[in-house]
Amino acid sequence: MAWVLAAVLILIGYLALRHLTKRGRHGISLTFLAMVCLVFGFFIWRTWKLETELTRAVQTLTADSKITVNCQGFMREFRLDNNLGEVAFDGKGGLSKTAELRSSVCGELRDWLGSSKSEPSRDQVIAVHVLSHEAVHASGVASEARTECLAMQYDAQLAMLLGATSTQAEELASRYWYEIFPRMPNEYRATDCFPDGPLDLTPDDDIWPGGAVQYGVDRAAP
Numbered sequence: 001m002a003w004v005l006a007a008v009l010i011l012i013g014y015l016a017l018r019h020l021t022k023r024g025r026h027g028i029s030l031t032f033l034a035m036v037c038l039v040f041g042f043f044i045w046r047t048w049k050l051e052t053e054l055t056r057a058v059q060t061l062t063a064d065s066k067i068t069v070n071c072q073g074f075m076r077e078f079r080l081d082n083n084l085g086e087v088a089f090d091g092k093g094g095l096s097k098t099a100e101l102r103s104s105v106c107g108e109l110r111d112w113l114g115s116s117k118s119e120p121s122r123d124q125v126i127a128v129h130v131l132s133h134e135a136v137h138a139s140g141v142a143s144e145a146r147t148e149c150l151a152m153q154y155d156a157q158l159a160m161l162l163g164a165t166s167t168q169a170e171e172l173a174s175r176y177w178y179e180i181f182p183r184m185p186n187e188y189r190a191t192d193c194f195p196d197g198p199l200d201l202t203p204d205d206d207i208w209p210g211g212a213v214q215y216g217v218d219r220a221a222p
Helices: 001-020 025-062 103-113 122-138 144-163 168-185
Strands: 068-071 098-101
Touching: 001 025, 025 068, 025 122, 025 144, 068 103, 068 122, 098 103, 098 122, 103 122, 122 168, 144 168
Parallel strands: 068 098
Antiparallel strands: none
């Protein structure tokens, strides 16, 4: 596991620095080794910590404890082409339970998590939605258009699970609907995705797009 490797590298670095008593070439080599171990250990631990937090939120959102979130990086060099995230097919006719995110998306999520969450950048709004979108895929929904519409309705819940207030979460979800969704490619925009439409999970409640009021992706939605 990533956190085990991080702990080992940090321990090696710590012990190397602690026992560094010689000077000269060997001392310099040992110092360099210790610093490399500490730096790599820190970044592996930081990625593992972020993935753990994102995974926990996604599992709660989807009511599926098998879903995991992985961030692209030197530990996981998966191919995403031009996609910001992806859930691959599992080879059995279904979808994988692993949501893979581009390193830039994970970076935006990390920055947003460390902020007040009151004024997210456009890229941070997109990053939260990408996580929601891939979570819906990992729950078993294959269609891009349907996934996009469902994910928008889960954005606010996901934002709250990651520490946003209800007001911040609703504003984030609304920004995606008004600013980003209209510019998405046609294959991501279902014609029946609108308030009180066929894909509205909670019609007639005057809440859009954050209308999904309970955890667990509605796989039976039309």
